[in-house]
Amino acid sequence: MAKSVIKTENLTKYYGKNLGVESLNLEIKEGEVFGYLGLNGAGKTTTIRLFLNFINPSSGNVSIFGLDPTKESHKLNDFIGYLPGEVHLYERLSGRDHLKYQASLRNKVDWSYVETLADRFNANLHKPIRSLSHGNKQKIALIAAFMVKPKLLILDEPTTGLDPLIQREFYNLVAEVNKEGTTVFISSHILPEVERICHRVGIIRSGNLVVTEDIENLKKKAIRPIEVHFTKAPKVEIFQKIPGINNPVLHDNILRANIKGTMDPLIKELAKYEVENLITAEPDLEQIFLNYYSGVSDA
Amino acid sequence: MPKILLQTFKFQRRSFIFWTIGIILLVALYISVYPSIRDSSKALTDYLDKLPEAFKSIVGEASTYITPSGYINTEMFSMMLPLIILIYSIGFGSGAISGEEENGTLEIALANPIRRSRILLEKFGALILSVGFLCIIIVLVILIGTKIADMSIPIDKVAAATFSLFLLGVNAGTIALFFGALTGNRGVSIGITAAITVLSFFINILAPAVSGLDKIKEVSLFYHYMGHTPLLNGIYWPSALLFIWVTIILVSFSLVAFSRRDLNV
Numbered sequence: 001m002a003k004s005v006i007k008t009e010n011l012t013k014y015y016g017k018n019l020g021v022e023s024l025n026l027e028i029k030e031g032e033v034f035g036y037l038g039l040n041g042a043g044k045t046t047t048i049r050l051f052l053n054f055i056n057p058s059s060g061n062v063s064i065f066g067l068d069p070t071k072e073s074h075k076l077n078d079f080i081g082y083l084p085g086e087v088h089l090y091e092r093l094s095g096r097d098h099l100k101y102q103a104s105l106r107n108k109v110d111w112s113y114v115e116t117l118a119d120r121f122n123a124n125l126h127k128p129i130r131s132l133s134h135g136n137k138q139k140i141a142l143i144a145a146f147m148v149k150p151k152l153l154i155l156d157e158p159t160t161g162l163d164p165l166i167q168r169e170f171y172n173l174v175a176e177v178n179k180e181g182t183t184v185f186i187s188s189h190i191l192p193e194v195e196r197i198c199h200r201v202g203i204i205r206s207g208n209l210v211v212t213e214d215i216e217n218l219k220k221k222a223i224r225p226i227e228v229h230f231t232k233a234p235k236v237e238i239f240q241k242i243p244g245i246n247n248p249v250l251h252d253n254i255l256r257a258n259i260k261g262t263m264d265p266l267i268k269e270l271a272k273y274e275v276e277n278l279i280t281a282e283p284d285l286e287q288i289f290l291n292y293y294s295g296v297s298d299a
Numbered sequence: 300m301p302k303i304l305l306q307t308f309k310f311q312r313r314s315f316i317f318w319t320i321g322i323i324l325l326v327a328l329y330i331s332v333y334p335s336i337r338d339s340s341k342a343l344t345d346y347l348d349k350l351p352e353a354f355k356s357i358v359g360e361a362s363t364y365i366t367p368s369g370y371i372n373t374e375m376f377s378m379m380l381p382l383i384i385l386i387y388s389i390g391f392g393s394g395a396i397s398g399e400e401e402n403g404t405l406e407i408a409l410a411n412p413i414r415r416s417r418i419l420l421e422k423f424g425a426l427i428l429s430v431g432f433l434c435i436i437i438v439l440v441i442l443i444g445t446k447i448a449d450m451s452i453p454i455d456k457v458a459a460a461t462f463s464l465f466l467l468g469v470n471a472g473t474i475a476l477f478f479g480a481l482t483g484n485r486g487v488s489i490g491i492t493a494a495i496t497v498l499s500f501f502i503n504i505l506a507p508a509v510s511g512l513d514k515i516k517e518v519s520l521f522y523h524y525m526g527h528t529p530l531l532n533g534i535y536w537p538s539a540l541l542f543i544w545v546t547i548i549l550v551s552f553s554l555v556a557f558s559r560r561d562l563n564v
Contacts, residue, residue, distance in 0.1 A: 052406075054406060056559065076412070077410060077412040101302070101306055101407075105412075
């Protein structure tokens, strides 16, 4: 059993009367890439700020590597690489000077690794930061998070503003450092991103953790859109009885429906008819996500 | 190594250039006017003697005013130099925590294995260094200026007056630092500190004329800054030590206020 890296117990944060997060019970194991999904304002950033002790919990507690951030973040942060959700840098400095400054606040940073990261992200370290685009500032902040070779990476909406090539480089890098043992906590509202790089996800909605699930299991519960082209379609009522099927609609010999879980009963039924084409898509986390949000899912 | 202190101080480099130019222009202006003041001393003395008490407390005795030290004391150390130092130090003190917090850059340091108290202390160190730097500029510019204008003025007294100015600046800057550390709101920090210093200024100049104020002049920063006229009399240690004590107490309060509270988003 892998050690737990982050563990929260009934972690709750109110801002005055406004709820940040409520009774959060979360456990992230060593070596995991954990996706923390939620819409803007759901409580993702609040959770992360609690991890870094920028804010104090109203009740409950957090333990990261066995340390309590409210008491020992000055030790704990040595293990953490952090990318804020909104990147604010010293605009007057060049990327290089900025990273040098940040490196100076750590015990040791291997500068050749910084250069490597800058190459991979195609980051400009020479220009003053104020002259950089949003995406290029994001690259500097990403380098700062990775350069410390952290045991735990906490990334808040990491790919905001990055172009697709750099995003891919970022995904590769996450996979590489994860392979070397880094635990990764990524908040995101971009589902394909989480699907692509995470082992497990937690979905947070209005400050409450709705579910945590392995990506694979979540996909099993996923609702797939399906389209069946018949030579001559039977009556739609036949399909309404099939378990897992949702809103079957028949039009011009084409059946469109959503199906949850296994397709087997549907396939068995379809075998009785002449089917010209069968189209289905990868289960989409977006669907699951939207279902959690609209509250219709019973998963 | 105090990296945050050094970085904060480094950020001041460009603004130092402008403040230095400002100080040079100001001192040059006053010194260039001095010969005409000295030459019309008779008329001026008569005029000054007729001023109401409150004004006299700003200008000082007429016979003193026309001496180089008296002139520089009245024209520069009563108002313009403290104004410059206060604008700078209050701006610095409020920016140190709350300004960076509002800009979102405070987290750059805080995401590292660093205690909040260390950040605050290094920022305080940078305040001392920066105000001290400007005060050294002031001493140099005054000494060079008076030398050029052939005004005789004792170096030790200029140093004493500027040291008093330094203490005033650090004190006001620390008040701003404290309110910034407490609230995380730069506007609040500047507002409260500016109010305190303006009030201090008026209490001090009106105290000789208004008996009620005379009793409370001890609470005025300006009274402790110049109530004993360090440019003429040297450092008045009870006031200097009070500044130092109040500063230490404010820094301690700031540490307590800042170490536990939530950062603003």
